[in-house]
Amino acid sequence: MANTILKAEDLPCLFENLVEKYQDTRLIQCGTKEKQRWRFAPGEKSTEKVKPLAKYFPELLSLLNSLEKYSICEKHYNQCVANDYFIENLKKIDSLRSLSSVQENERKRLKLMVDYNKTMPKFRTTLLLR
Numbered sequence: 559m560a561n562t563i564l565k566a567e568d569l570p571c572l573f574e575n576l577v578e579k580y581q582d583t584r585l586i587q588c589g590t591k592e593k594q595r596w597r598f599a600p601g602e603k604s605t606e607k608v609k610p611l612a613k614y615f616p617e618l619l620s621l622l623n624s625l626e627k628y629s630i631c632e633k634h635y636n637q638c639v640a641n642d643y644f645i646e647n648l649k650k651i652d653s654l655r656s657l658s659s660v661q662e663n664e665r666k667r668l669k670l671m672v673d674y675n676k677t678m679p680k681f682r683t684t685l686l687l688r
């Protein structure tokens with residue numbers, strides 16, 4: 559009988575499809591070493607680490623329910639699961655982003671005020687004429 563036990567390296571890496579899309583997060587390319595260590599994605603430690611990552615990689619959210627179909631290559635295990643540096647960095651990028659969106663909103667608000675002031679004199683005149 560054929561051996562049907564799935565090995566971790568037979569499964570695609572959980573992060574494989576995210577690398578291109580999220581280049582700005584410095585997610586590294588999948589490991590291509592021949593003798594690298596693959597781990598099944600649904601390990602206790604991995605799941606615990608992947609969950610907060612889903613906040614930054616929405617694609618991971620839908621994968622969380624089917625983790626058993628994925629594994630994690632050695633490179634991504636080291637980057638995303640074995641240490642917190644990557645997620646800490648994501649948090650930093652995220653707070654910088656929200657900071658700039660606050661500034662963006664502020665700018666829009668100011669612009670609105672300017673527009674409002676431009677239309678005001680006319681409005682005031684109308685009021686005075688009454």
Ligand SMILES: [Zn+2]
Binds near residue numbers: 572589631633634
């Ligand atoms: Zn990988």
